[in-house]
Amino acid sequence: MPELPEVEVVRRGLAEHLSNTTVLSCEVLHARANRGQESPLAPQLVGRRITGWHRRGKFLWAALDDDRALMVHLGMSGQMIVGDPGTATSPHIRIRVHCDNGRELCFIDQRTFGRWLLCETDAEGTPVPAQHIALDPLDPRFNELETARKMRASKASIKSVLLNQSLISGVGNIYADESLWAAGIKPTRPAYRLRRRDILNLISAVQEVMHRALAAGGTSFDSLYVNVNGASGYFSRSLNAYGQTGEPCARCGTPIRRVAFANRSTHYCPSCQTL
Structure with a gap:
């Protein structure tokens, strides 16, 4: 999607x-x-x-x-x-x-x-x-501190919190995996066990990853996503975690692991995503 x-x-x-x-x-x-x-x-x-x-x-x-x-x-x-x-x-x-x-x-x-x-x-x-959808992290009205407070109040895994559109909108499976990799956070970590600065660092990673994806025209794995001219995006060439099962982590060289988690495929580095 x-x-x-x-x-x-x-x-x-x-x-x-x-x-x-x-x-x-x-x-x-x-x-x-x-x-x-x-x-x-x-x-x-x-x-x-x-x-x-x-x-x-x-x-x-x-x-x-x-x-x-x-x-x-x-x-x-x-x-x-x-x-x-x-x-x-x-x-x-x-x-x-x-x-x-x-x-x-x-x-x-x-x-x-x-x-x-x-x-x-x-x-x-x-x-x-x-109207029930939260502001997204690229919206000028988005409040990082307030969003971090709401995220830390949850006992759910941090990946599940990232996918909760009533807390922070626009993040799906691809960009959740990429942002958690960028922030060095294990996807299964309960959100309430992260420090506020860890959550703020994650929100910053989400914003940075999405800006890079926008510059590349988005992520296309097949012909189902195209822009209004019919052209595909090419951010898939820059992915560090999502879909990289078995490939060496760009940060530490450990093979990226794929696990089934919360009814989704989750990709992460077991060595350097330790928070």
Whole structure:
């Protein structure tokens, strides 16, 4: 599933090509892509002006001129492809939109776990379904000290805490493993047993890893994650822990270990991730 860097890459592409443009037509080609919508999406979206594209953690949305939002969840395989009409030819196009700037937006979702949802917003413009999501570590309003306090109050493992979107959003399995490796923290360590400075160091590692991933266009292991132009990210070349089972640790040379933990694959160095 795309994590914060991948969703932010998509958001930036959409903001570049599809801001301040009006929806001329909308086709919903697969009902699951708009599940949960009480009224059909197309009649409500046609004629609406997209004023901007926003994100919190893994949640992405278009702000509309009627103070509602078009929230997009990419799921496991969702892609937002922008181009001239007819550019996207995938058999897995679920929603197709034409805008008054001549651009076509296609939502492609092979596994159909993603969806679009037109919804109300709060006073700050955040979609109601995303209000429970915490600020992410790249948000200018993100408070490191307050987040560290909440993280240290948990008796869960530090990796589970990192994946808790109500505490810190946007971090998934890939960037949790990478950040814990960068901070030298064992994934199974209970969060409350870490010092405040250890947690703050981890938050700093999360921010640094995500900035590097953004600069590389995100992480792509297959064709399911691409940006709005159909290009893959290449941060996978820079991974130090995730997916590196048996490879020598870049810091100490010990083979990276993979374990099943909290229903996920977790990758870490057993020698230098000792905190």
